[in-house]
Amino acid sequence: GENVEQHPSTLSVQEGDSAVIKCTYSDSASNYFPWYKQELGKGPQLIIDIRSNVGEKKDQRIAVTLNKTAKHFSLHITETQPEDSAVYFCAASLSGSARQLTFGSGTQLTVLP
């Protein structure tokens, strides 16, 4: 089955700096890659996603890039703010949708004021 590895497990940045989280996947047939943000005591919430026919997608301060050849994708957060502090999960799917996701192990992002 699919395997998703996520790095780093913890990341601390100064407010206003950028943060980058990287994930690699094992199955080249995977075609949908969402990123979730999980705040303490809550369920994960989708923040951005990308499909395999696109190389990059942006939404305000958040961007995701996909390299299908290398089988890795990354989350970029610019101008970080304290409210960006949370656990971030990447995931991959063979279904082209949010069904049957394989998740990475998560990254605890801390934005220092």
Next chain:
Amino acid sequence: NAGVTQTPKFQVLKTGQSMTLQCAQDMNHEYMSWYRQDPGMGLRLIHYSVGAGITDQGEVPNGYNVSRSTTEDFPLRLLSAAPSQTSVYFCASTGIFESNEQFFGPGTRLTVL
């Protein structure tokens, strides 16, 4: 809309006891799923359902049972709880289209002694 709701929020069981984790959604979503979240391991898929009367196994189904008698409800049953089932359980739902976002419930924290 309440979205995805889960009850209870917390539960403590003794080894060998059984219980049912409740999940309901009011978005008329066809697809529902259960994940467990353990430290350092991300979320792992337990069971999923593509519609009323249809269920299938995910990555870690052993020790869990599900049924889907209505579109709204997708309960998860632990038949004989074991300490290895101590975890946080999340229910999620999404619509039938590939573009549909997946929504997660707030989670149930289960401890098995």
